[in-house]
Amino acid sequence: MAKKNAFYAQSGGVTAVINASACGVIETARQHKDSIGKVYAGHNGIIGALREELIDTSKETPSTIAALRHTPSGAFGSCRYKLKSLEQNRAEYERLIEVFKAHNIGYFFYNGGGDSADTCLKVSQLSETMGYPIQAIHIPKTVDNDLPLTDNCPGFGSVAKYVAVSIKEAGLDVASMCDSSTKVFILEVMGRHAGWIAAAGGLAAQEEGDAPHIILFPEIAFDKAKFLKRVDECVKKYGYCAIVASEGAQYADGSFLADSGTVDAFGHKQLGGVAPTLAAMVRQELGLKYHWALADYLQRAARHIASATDVEQAYAVGKAAVEMAVAGKTGVMAAIVRGKGKRYSWSIGEAPLEKVANVEQKMPRNFITKDGFGITEKAREYLAPLIQGEDYPPYKHGMPVYARLKKIIAPKKLNTEFKV
Template structure:
């Protein structure tokens, strides 16, 4: 009896990286290796989907078992990521056909794409076109986004660790400002990521466990910014607590949809490029109330902070990578792996799935009942949702006082196609 041919797998990382995206990569590669009788090699795209288009593939079989395991506690994208959005099939069918050509040349039948909403859309289109081209690809989307805005999944791997970092940071900064408020800074503004969804900003609210704790004000993209109401709240906090600590989402906007920090340009995905909203808000306070201020932008620090990652987040990131391979082996296609919260008194979760045609290009905003009536803080319902996601510590190994992370060899696979493709 002839042995069934083993096909290879392709894995790529997309968009902004996280503290735990490599844990998902670890889950994919280790699980595929455990099923070496069914899956050949796992190739990774150098710089995400661009690596597939340009046939710049990385042979992960050249990496040691120890180094692959070390991905679980290494931040960023081990194989390189990118902000490259494929156009629609109607606009640029050639890009998708190129992907199929590369996959065919390298005997790839499994496509694992690790990213947010745009990568879910790409995953779906690859699956659809591969059928039309008579070279079926099983495309499984692995969720990843610090913004926590993918639908169907209870939460997104990468978010829990950012949430933990923001909660810790605003708490520590709050203590700092409080200690100097008598003679120095009265207002501290911390800017966090979140273009349309305020999940990360909401996480800062976890630090406020008691009356007067920082942050005193949270500015969400979901709540239209009202300058007069905001300044009154700031002034009230300074008079009552001696200082005011603010967490503001980069996507904070006015009622007409204009961002407080619209830089007037767009990024590679066509999204509005946002400037720093923290200095805008801080200067507003200075001009109108005269208070001395300081501001900070968490920026890359929040998504790279593996040293203070949530253990829950690490476990879930690995689990979705593992499940993607298991789903592919079961014959599933065009689905996103999800994290489903169990309806139990104590927090529990399990792995599920959602059809990509319902996931692609859909954003999950914060529900209104997660934000207080005045629009400046989180409710107990929101706290109950967020707390389990930041629980547990999963420290990387340390040496000489610094975390030890892995850098892979990332050896290239020989190209097989004569035709070159530029992006």
């Protein structure tokens, strides 16, 4: 059987280590020359496939591909584009298969979160019915850490490390000035429905009185009176109050504290800033001076402080995806499996996409303290290994050196254009 080419694409919000997964895919594919021809990467994710904009990674040198391991963001371009069902938009799938056929692509590696797992599953299932079977393997990626059937998600460990370090350092700053200045500091972090990132901030609190004093999770209904009471108590007891708030903090009725009234390309509500909302409460009700900060893109782009564990796992799932495809597998996700025993260990397993797609893994209630404002020892035991180790990028003239790709687009073979 003639060997097939592969298609790799990045989806959704990028991370500090998604390119490490890309590195794992491309380097491993190059080691399997008998089974895999070229690796094409989608220019701006799955949109690149629909538009037949395929980056020919064979034009990149081994040293450039290797440098992806320490380069943040999505080197090939990502997108927030969810393929509809076959019934809703058959033309998208027909176009996808048409492009894959034209470029002799038989392997599809999709690197993303829950929505990309859904797309990967659909491609795996529907390509056969359309007469051109594609081996589709999902590579997990999400800073939100909300995919099921994997112990954790590549991208999360580095965000967790960034948030824990940031609130620790900001807490020291506020504590040093609290006699005459700021009394309340709020750090807003990502996490729409799952509070994993906010929980990671709790790793900074190693002794009584350490920041953060309050963590707000999407899983725990926000109670304004209870929140303000705790802020007041912390200020009186410690001189200041440091808070880590998930962007998805919500009231008991499910409404977000910071619903902006708009939705993104996936249909998810856009959130407009929980930190200033909380700051306004503190000012109006308690009359305290405050500062707030949005971790925003900084938390997911911070490769300079990436977790070594996260980098290793991100590369490993990319490598495993190729090995699974070469072994003839399809419709599965490369998953991280935590070992048993007190000493942290992990290995790579696989999960069926039928059980991954469109399933959101939230924080277990026993990871959150009874009062709803902190993390338990069980959560700490889970989180701590994921931020272990440092994996600094190389530096030159005081600045990190990141990969710069040529991004040479392969010649188009189809005469038709496809509007996305």
